[in-house]
Amino acid sequence: MRYALLIYVQPWETTPEQDNQVMEAYNAFGREAMAADVMRGGEALNEAKTATSVRVRDGKTLVTDGPFAETKEEFGGFYLIEAANLDEAIKWAAKIPGATRGTVEVRPVADMASAPDETNQAPAGIAAG
């Protein structure tokens, strides 16, 4: 299963040295995820204040300054990973440096094409509606 790991962190004042440390921590995560062959993609995003929000209503395009939601913790970036189940995805989410200061949201990628995975599925009594 693929999961999106969405990183929300409150921006804080950093020295250049701290910036380097954070970058190195993320690089280390990236290396570990690549080595385990779980990494499927991801990007760091520029700060929320660089964002522009776009809505189309009644054929009109409305453009406003700023992110979708003004929140203390900003959406700062994401990874796409491949994991057998939620517990595996959680393990990887916990390794992301942002998880210690903020929150990493783990959301399954909607899998339209493929059939349900047979392995490690809960018995019908649990999974069926």
Next chain:
Amino acid sequence: MAEESVQDAFISALEHWPSEGLPPNPGAWIATTARRKAIDRLRRTRNLARKVEALAALTPDADEGIGGATMEAGNAIEDDRLRLIFTCCHPALAIDAQVALTLRLLGGLRTPEIARAFLLPEVTLAQRLVRAKKKIRDAGIPYVVPPHDELPARLEAVLRVLYLVFNEGYSATSGATIVRRALTGEAIRLARVLNSLLPDEPEALGLLALLLLQDSRRDARQSPTGELILLADQDRSSWDRGRIDEGLAVLDRAAFLGAPGPYQLQAAIAAVHVQAPRPEETDWARIVLLYDRLLAINDSPIVALNRTVAISMARGPAEALPIIDELRDSGGLDGYYLLHSTRAELLRRLGRRDEAAVEYGQAAALATNEAERQFLERRRASLID
């Protein structure tokens, strides 16, 4: 299987009790049957394991197939139950979903019964179960027993669910009746199942001991007219001695394992209470020490509040009042009725009746259980004259 027969006994009891009246000691009846069957099963499994080993040593090829298969079948069923427990109590599910799923899939309670017990419309509970199952499927929550390194944290989630179920039954958060038997009995039964599946887990034993010891007081907590009776005023002869003896024995087993934890400590506090023949003989100093240790590992304002009660009993209300004022000022208990009722009680004991009355009034306004609200109202009224 033991669990099925207890489950059968419990379900048939749920169906028959309203019409036939409660058996003299319903909890003990089911508990004794469950315990006997659990012990039998454990003995059989251990004996079987020993026999299989012995046979394997003598004839490594011939008998391993048969003995091994029987062992595996037994283990497979136990594994299945464990997987079910840990899946139902997965932290990725909302806590009410964990509780509802556990009662539905492990408790064998039907949806209408669970809805009734939690005073929810059946539709609400049914939707909750559907959403939980969908989350399990869509998010890929695995159907596994957590690996060894994750077990302590995941076990904590299971114990929390069982404790919530028990508490909902024991001191209902709304409505007039305080004890809802179906839930307390179910929580105890599931705690036993958990312990038989995961033997020698100190906190699982601690939880079972706590539930048994608290449940021993269920017949003494409410008057025939539904009024709340405080611990100090309860008729101790109506405390369930079977529950007490078993609870103390389970706590002993836990203590022997030498890994204290919050449930064991809470059970130890309950043990001090049940071992006092009269309220005046309660070893409050020991209770204060136990709360000190509990607070050290679980720094919750509610534990701190209970500790001030113990201090007021061990050292007098004058010593406890500044402590509870500090708690109140920290803000962690805002809107919590027991903060006000505790403070009111201290003020009353110090003779500050007017202030106590005001505080009882605040407590009554915040109480969610009808019997408790009436109790607090009566206290307030008794101080105004």
